[in-house]
Amino acid sequence: MGGSSPCASCKLLRRRCTKECIFAPYFPSDDPRKFAIVHKVFGASNVSKMLQELPVHQRADAVNSLVYEANARVRDPVYGCVGAISYLQSQVSQLKMQLAVAQTEIMCIQMQQDPTNLSTQIENYQDDKPLILSDNNYGSSNIHNNNYLSFVSSSSSSSNVMQDPFKRESYWS
């Protein structure tokens, strides 16, 4: 990369794209908007410093998360990603309330059906460990795999990355 065609960042910054260009692997020339949006929010020099401080194998993920945040900030200049976090937290909270109600209902039904076996039922219920009782168990599979960007659209285009929390709204309205 950076041989014949300058990367998107060097094109935007109007400079020569060298073989050692730190941006070139992550900002291909066919997606100029991706760098433009990151540059607008964070600035090229800040992004360059951030990438330089990271090992090479982590830079792609860092760039993707920066693009995500930049999109969120452009979409919502006041709240940015914090708006999405707040929205998701309220969705989770509502769902957990519904889950608690449903779990209470199933317990009542089971108690009515088999009142003599109440203590065993309570133990079984607790063993299932409903999520409402384990608030610390946030996506443990993601933590182990460091796959925090799996929810982001697989498309490299930056225009449709930041849709998730707002798309969610249609599920629950």
Added chain:
Amino acid sequence: MISGRCAACKSQRRKCPSDCIFSPYFPPNDPQRFACVHRIYGCSNVGKMLQQMPVQMRAQAVDTLYMEARWRIEDPVYGCVKLISQLHQNLNDTESELAKVKALIAFHKLQISQVNELHQPDLDASQSNVEQFQFNYSTQNHYPWFIN
């Protein structure tokens, strides 16, 4: 700023004018706040962002910029995106759990209704049996074929 320079102007080593765009949001007693934001976004980017929004929204914007900057400093690879990912996962897990419990409720309710049906006598069925018997008896009220 009457009492001195704001944290932004102190950091930038410049005079803090009376109309400094940063001074309401970066007081001098909290230099860390501006340092975080400056490190991630840069002074001029923050200034441009603030200029482009109404005054009444700027305080909130600076708060969220500060939060995101802190997350990014704590986790230079994923920043606040890690939390968003975890929330998505939590949402999915809770949805699945809720669907399972609702299915279980539906199953139990169906069981209960089936049990109730079994225990109640089926009056309609027995009534139709009686009617059939009476019909058969009435149609058979003639001399058997071997008797003429």
